[in-house]
Structures are given as structure tokens and as C-alpha cells.
Amino acid sequence: MSAREAGRPWRVLVIDDEPIMAAAHADFVARVPGFECVAVAGSGQEGLRELDAQSAAGTPVDLVLLDMNLPDLHGLDVARRIRGRGSTVDIIAITAVRDLAVVRTAVSAGITQYLIKPFTFAMFAAKLEGFDRFHSSLTAGAATQDSIDSAFAALRPQTSAALPKGLIRETLEQIADLLQSDAAAGRGSRSATEVAEALDMSRVTARRYLEHLSASGQAGRRPRHGTRGRPEFEYAWAAAD
Amino acid sequence: MSAREAGRPWRVLVIDDEPIMAAAHADFVARVPGFECVAVAGSGQEGLRELDAQSAAGTPVDLVLLDMNLPDLHGLDVARRIRGRGSTVDIIAITAVRDLAVVRTAVSAGITQYLIKPFTFAMFAAKLEGFDRFHSSLTAGAATQDSIDSAFAALRPQTSAALPKGLIRETLEQIADLLQSDAAAGRGSRSATEVAEALDMSRVTARRYLEHLSASGQAGRRPRHGTRGRPEFEYAWAAAD
DNA sequence: GCGCACGTGAACAGTATGAACTCAAGGAGT
DNA sequence: ACTCCTTGAGTTCATACTGTTCACGTGCGC
Known part of the structure; x- marks a missing residue:
């Protein structure tokens, strides 16, 4: 009512x-x-x-x-x-x-x-x-x-926001937290592979979530040049507001 | 924690x-x-x-x-x-x-x-x-x-002492006790299947109760990565005590 | 004794994951 | 300037667990 x-x-x-x-x-x-x-x-x-x-x-x-x-x-x-x-x-x-x-x-x-x-x-x-x-x-x-x-x-906040299919809230939080604490510590950005290693998951999975954060504007993505081979993308938490 | x-x-x-x-x-x-x-x-x-x-x-x-x-x-x-x-x-x-x-x-x-x-x-x-x-x-x-x-x-209080339908106090206590003693023993977390086996009940039932504990904030839930296939969730006691 | 409400678990459809793959992109060597 | 080569991006798919449904006891009220 x-x-x-x-x-x-x-x-x-x-x-x-x-x-x-x-x-x-x-x-x-x-x-x-x-x-x-x-x-x-x-x-x-x-x-x-x-x-x-x-x-x-x-x-x-x-x-x-x-x-x-x-x-x-x-x-x-x-x-x-x-x-x-x-x-x-x-x-x-x-x-x-x-x-x-x-x-x-x-x-x-x-x-x-x-x-x-x-x-x-x-x-x-x-x-x-x-x-x-x-x-x-x-x-x-x-x-x-x-x-x-x-x-x-x-x-009481009800467990909000329907995530796109294929994503799990807890995993997304893990990754978002990692990027945020990196940003807070001034640590710069991480590649999908590095995120995967840090959180003990596969690169494919890390990439899926990073891509979601990037698409929704919560994280930025830029290529890391200078080394041989295809450039690696690195992700960083987007500055607030 | x-x-x-x-x-x-x-x-x-x-x-x-x-x-x-x-x-x-x-x-x-x-x-x-x-x-x-x-x-x-x-x-x-x-x-x-x-x-x-x-x-x-x-x-x-x-x-x-x-x-x-x-x-x-x-x-x-x-x-x-x-x-x-x-x-x-x-x-x-x-x-x-x-x-x-x-x-x-x-x-x-x-x-x-x-x-x-x-x-x-x-x-x-x-x-x-x-x-x-x-x-x-x-x-x-x-x-x-x-x-x-x-x-x-x-x-915010979880809507009164009345448990959601389908849950029984004794079963809930059994599972809460298991998680608490795990936490006390520093044993880490258990998946729904492991809880079910330990308490000799079906995974479905264990999951129902674990999900309740998780939703009410008394237990934490994180995906267990690293293996193939859909990740298993592991539950750990979160509340004080 | 009969029905009704309710907690349980077997079975099933759904879905997130990572191994293995192909593809793309830049630097290095000539 | 062109090709080669290295290295990671992006995709596919078997797989294993999730989450749900529904039939079955079981106990309680009428």
C-alpha cells in the first residue's frame, strides 16, 4: 500500500x-x-x-x-x-x-x-x-x-540492479574493488591478465567483467604500447563524477 | 569478518x-x-x-x-x-x-x-x-x-523473527552452527554441496538456508574460481560472534 | 479419518566458467 | 617499406554448478 x-x-x-x-x-x-x-x-x-x-x-x-x-x-x-x-x-x-x-x-x-x-x-x-x-x-x-x-x-536496500546475463554480482564486486583499491593506492591500471592472476580466475572471465565495467563507464580502458606483440589493454577505475 | x-x-x-x-x-x-x-x-x-x-x-x-x-x-x-x-x-x-x-x-x-x-x-x-x-x-x-x-x-531488521516460508528454525540453526564453528576453527568456507554432505541433507535445502543467511547479511557468499564450469559459491559466517 | 499446509529432495533447464582456439595489432629485422 | 614474429585480444564450447519446479512424505487442524 x-x-x-x-x-x-x-x-x-x-x-x-x-x-x-x-x-x-x-x-x-x-x-x-x-x-x-x-x-x-x-x-x-x-x-x-x-x-x-x-x-x-x-x-x-x-x-x-x-x-x-x-x-x-x-x-x-x-x-x-x-x-x-x-x-x-x-x-x-x-x-x-x-x-x-x-x-x-x-x-x-x-x-x-x-x-x-x-x-x-x-x-x-x-x-x-x-x-x-x-x-x-x-x-x-x-x-x-x-x-x-x-x-x-x-x-533496507534490496539487492539491486539486474546484471547482464553471464555476470555474477560477487565476481563483479571483487574486480571493482580491486580496481578501486588500485586507484586509491595510486597503483595505476591493470591488464585483464593481471587482474585474472590477482584474483585467481581466468583471463576470459576477468575480461568479461572488465568489459562490462568499461561499457558502463565505471572503468576506463587504454592500450599499453611499447612492447612487442599486440598491445595489451589496461583498465583503471574511472574518476568519480 | x-x-x-x-x-x-x-x-x-x-x-x-x-x-x-x-x-x-x-x-x-x-x-x-x-x-x-x-x-x-x-x-x-x-x-x-x-x-x-x-x-x-x-x-x-x-x-x-x-x-x-x-x-x-x-x-x-x-x-x-x-x-x-x-x-x-x-x-x-x-x-x-x-x-x-x-x-x-x-x-x-x-x-x-x-x-x-x-x-x-x-x-x-x-x-x-x-x-x-x-x-x-x-x-x-x-x-x-x-x-x-x-x-x-x-x-535494517530482517523482517521480524518470523522466518520466510519454507524455512524451519532448527535446520537454520544447524547450518548457522556449522558455519560458525568453521569460522571459529579457521576452516574457511563451504559450498552448498559441502554443507549438504556434512549435515546429510540435500543440496537444494542447504542452499535455501544458506541463501537466507546470505540475504540477511549473516553469511558472505563468494564464487570459487579457478576450475572449469560454472563457479561454485562458498559461504562463510560473517556476523559478529 | 480426511484434507490441508508445508518442508524436502529428485530431476531438469539454465548459466557462468576456463581450455583451446583463431584473429588482430604492433614492433623488429632486413 | 615490406614481411615476419611475437603477444595478447576476442570467441567457441564442453563442463560443472546453480536455481527452480514439482511430486512426495509428514504432521497438524478440523
Whole structure:
């Protein structure tokens, strides 16, 4: 049961400094039934003003989609200021930042969901629907441990994103993790053969997954020249955003 | 892998005005492996002081068990003040209050888990283990959407104690015990077929239960590469304890 | 005693893997 | 400048495990 079936849609504020991304997010919001994008802000300050303005107008925002990477304030600061004003509005972080400290801090600032760019519409919609289910579960009468548990369970990310056939989530994670830790350690890139050896799998398999990462823009691929023979391709984790 | 196996235990502060309840909670904490109750506070102010004192002493608190019903301050106010000081310590609400507004506000104050009195030790331990899994998942390298999703999943209750249909508690315990003793013996992981043979059941059944453990975050699953043919999955106990 | 609900496992279709192969691309030698 | 030669890219396919379906006990309620 969606709480919005019979009522007004959830009012969403998008905060993102890149107009193209902001528009894309607003468009995504509009495509999810029961949600409505009521405003777009291009900076943290503007977001806070917009939040106040909507409240003053008697149409408070229910949900904020907050980019972490803003020109004036860090997203975490925006979240803290929102809380500092006593607002309990829900916040979903949308960001390319992969820093674990940011994730932990976000959680402590009452950010209930965390979405890393790039993402598909399905992944996006899943977060919004989780928000909807969470609040729907909390509308009825008194709280029991069960009702609270099932409400919190709505915020639980469901094992997402259908992979193309022939790929296994765990294997993809292994390879993505390897590339990411390489990138974090400044280690440069690896060829399919090197990845295969490092993870104890065949070159064919490593290549299949690397090719997927490359095709989906998560990894870059360039030929390694200078040696004899056909040039080897080397793969590296794509820079965030 | 539990983060606490090789390091110090998680440091827990209990805030509850009733001495009997406070002592009971402290006792429960001590009974969960990897957790240690470092202080008990009988009021909100005392809790805040204790939090500061521990930080000043270089032994910051990792987790606060916070009663909502305190004599001096409401638990929500305590949480807000903790956040106001810039602390990102984790907070689990423990309360008899069944007010839904409190639950919603608690979430916005960065309270990640909510436990309603009265509760059993198993329910209590589940929350603490969720906290442990959340932080263990966030220790490694850079974040991916997958790693963040599985970390957040650790904070969300698997929909109540009711097992999914088709599963029986005794069988689940058998399999969980096997994986746990494997982990304790440093034996590495087992495939569904190996578990089935060890416990004299069919692979299909073993898989059903292993899949449940994996989906609920209690067990990890990785493909076993290197041989021809479709890879076998091997399961290993993941949760604390 | 009869039916109904439910957990189990045999059988089967589906699918990810790596060995072995062919093909492609660049440098080295003349 | 042309060919040779080296070396990895990309593909094919047998293979082994996965994931699902469905008929069969088994126990419980009526």
C-alpha cells in the first residue's frame, strides 16, 4: 500500500549544483508515481532558503535529494544545518563521493539512504519507494517492535540492479574493488591478465567483467604500447563524477 | 569478518534513569561478544558529560544505548545535543514509548536502530550485531553502491523473527552452527554441496538456508574460481560472534 | 479419518566458467 | 617499406554448478 495513493504526492526538493544533473534528478522524481519535485536548488544556501520558503508557504518539503559536492557548503553541512533548524525532513544523499567517512557521518546526520552516481532509474526509484514504504508503515496507530522493524526494513536496500546475463554480482564486486583499491593506492591500471592472476580466475572471465565495467563507464580502458606483440589493454577505475 | 575480532571491543555507553534497567542493559552488552559497556549514565546531562569525558580521555564511545524517557531531558533532545556537538557516535534508541512521531524524529536525528521494551536478549543482540556488521562493512577501501547497500542492510531488521516460508528454525540453526564453528576453527568456507554432505541433507535445502543467511547479511557468499564450469559459491559466517 | 499446509529432495533447464582456439595489432629485422 | 614474429585480444564450447519446479512424505487442524 502506498500512502500517496489517496493523498497528495510526496513533495521533493532537489539540491545539486550542476543544472544538468539537477534536471535529470527532477525528471526521475517526476517519473516515480506518488512523488513530485517542487523545487530545485543549485547550492546549499539556496536549498536551505527553499526549504524555509516551502515551510512558510504551508507546503513543507517531505524529502530532500542532496548532492554532497556543492560549491558553497558540503552536503554534510547542509544536512547538519537542516537538522540544526529542527527539521526532520528525510534526506537521501546522491553523490559521486565514495569516501567512507562521509557515509558514516551522513548516517549520523539522519540521512537514511545513500545513492552513488552513476545510477539507473531503477536504482533511484527503489530508494524513493523505500522512503514511501517507510512512511506508510509508520502512519498506523501505535508502534510495536514489529511495526517499527518492518518500517525500518523498508529502508533496507534490496539487492539491486539486474546484471547482464553471464555476470555474477560477487565476481563483479571483487574486480571493482580491486580496481578501486588500485586507484586509491595510486597503483595505476591493470591488464585483464593481471587482474585474472590477482584474483585467481581466468583471463576470459576477468575480461568479461572488465568489459562490462568499461561499457558502463565505471572503468576506463587504454592500450599499453611499447612492447612487442599486440598491445595489451589496461583498465583503471574511472574518476568519480 | 567482524571488525572486533582482532581489535578492541566496541565501547558502549548506556543512558537510562532506572538503575535496574541500566544494569540489565549493561549486562546484556557484556554478553554480546565484541562489545564492552564502558559507562552508565542515569540522566541525559550525565550521559552528555560522560560522552565528553570519554572523548577527552582518548577513549571515545562508539555506541550509545539511549532511553527516550529521561527525567531531565527527552531522549530526542539528548540525541540532538550529541549531534550538535558534532559527534557522529552511533545511537540505538531503547524505550517503552510507542509514539510514531518520536520514531520519525529519532530517525532524523541519526538514530539508526529502535528497540521497544520489553525485549529479549536475542532481539537486543541482533541490534548490536547489526551495528557491528555496518561498521565492519565500511572499513575496507573505497565505497561502492554495493558495499554501501550491504552496510545499510545490516542496520535494517530482517523482517521480524518470523522466518520466510519454507524455512524451519532448527535446520537454520544447524547450518548457522556449522558455519560458525568453521569460522571459529579457521576452516574457511563451504559450498552448498559441502554443507549438504556434512549435515546429510540435500543440496537444494542447504542452499535455501544458506541463501537466507546470505540475504540477511549473516553469511558472505563468494564464487570459487579457478576450475572449469560454472563457479561454485562458498559461504562463510560473517556476523559478529 | 480426511484434507490441508508445508518442508524436502529428485530431476531438469539454465548459466557462468576456463581450455583451446583463431584473429588482430604492433614492433623488429632486413 | 615490406614481411615476419611475437603477444595478447576476442570467441567457441564442453563442463560443472546453480536455481527452480514439482511430486512426495509428514504432521497438524478440523
